[in-house]
Amino acid sequence: MIELEKNLGLANSDWLMSTREKLGLIGLLELLKPKTVLEFGYHRGGATKWLSKYSESLITVDVNEFVGQAEDDFPNVKSWNCPTQEAVKRIKDESLQFDLAIVDADHSRKAVASDVRGLLDHANLILMHDSCNPNCRKGMKDALKNQTSHGYYLDFITSVSKHDGLWGGLGLAYRSENPGLVNEFEGEVSPYPMLALQNAMRLNHKIKSLLSRLNDRIQIFKNKGKVIGGKIRGR
Numbered sequence: 243m244i245e246l247e248k249n250l251g252l253a254n255s256d257w258l259m260s261t262r263e264k265l266g267l268i269g270l271l272e273l274l275k276p277k278t279v280l281e282f283g284y285h286r287g288g289a290t291k292w293l294s295k296y297s298e299s300l301i302t303v304d305v306n307e308f309v310g311q312a313e314d315d316f317p318n319v320k321s322w323n324c325p326t327q328e329a330v331k332r333i334k335d336e337s338l339q340f341d342l343a344i345v346d347a348d349h350s351r352k353a354v355a356s357d358v359r360g361l362l363d364h365a366n367l368i369l370m371h372d373s374c375n376p377n378c379r380k381g382m383k384d385a386l387k388n389q390t391s392h393g394y395y396l397d398f399i400t401s402v403s404k405h406d407g408l409w410g411g412l413g414l415a416y417r418s419e420n421p422g423l424v425n426e427f428e429g430e431v432s433p434y435p436m437l438a439l440q441n442a443m444r445l446n447h448k449i450k451s452l453l454s455r456l457n458d459r460i461q462i463f464k465n466k467g468k469v470i471g472g473k474i475r476g477r
């Protein structure tokens with residue numbers, strides 16, 4: 243995919259999204275043309291560059307001080323170097339509203355839930371990265387299942403099980419007259435449970451191979467012990 247990304251001008255190892263997520267985000271930006279955007283999780287500004295290009299003003303938030311670089315790189319960006327929960331408090335205090343918010347900061351269940359919950363009153367459309375990660379997905383559901391302002395769909399862009407587990411995927415929540423879980427097709431079945439099962443089975447495989455390597459090591463030590471014991475007795 244790197245070749246395709248290069249051809250499309252998308253290649254950037256600092257942008258922590260898959261090709262399909264990058265294209266989904268850019269397509270959405272192109273059509274939405276958001277005036278005000280909020281980003282939780284700048285990292286090295288991979289997504290920030292595109293959010294800035296398509297919006298009038300962008301606030302990007304990260305605990306890492308690298309986020310300060312965004313103000314130098316893009317004239318329409320304000321960097322907030324703080325935890326997202328501090329940012330949520332400030333957004334509430336200043337009654338800020340965003341056409342688009344993207345959540346991709348702390349990936350624990352609790353943090354994802356409070357980031358999404360904190361933004362419901364302040365964003366028309368919330369994009370949520372890593373909707374295929376089990377903890378992130380739980381956090382998204384915690385925040386969205388009982389709210390009454392947004393429709394939500396966690397399989398907007400799905401992901402695949404990778405060497406480091408099940409990460410990626412984009413979910414979205416949009417202000418709606420019909421809040422709650424949304425399906426695109428009648429009788430739709432989410433790919434997520436099978437994906438999670440496949441990933442768990444891979445983990446199982448990893449544990450098995452780890453145990454078998456451990457067993458090999460134990461055998462080697464036992465054999466060495468026998469040889470040394472034999473030599474001592476032979477003296």
Ligand SMILES: C[S@@+](CC[C@H](N)C(=O)[O-])C[C@H]1O[C@@H](n2cnc3c(N)ncnc32)[C@H](O)[C@@H]1O
Nearest residue numbers: 257258283285288289304305325326346347348
């Ligand atoms: C996965 S990276 C973001 C990737 C970025 N959105 C991209 O597309 O390249 C997550 C970022 O969130 C930041 N982060 C983690 N916990 C945070 C928190 N509680 N508040 C603010 N930023 C946080 C990390 O410093 C890291 O830069």
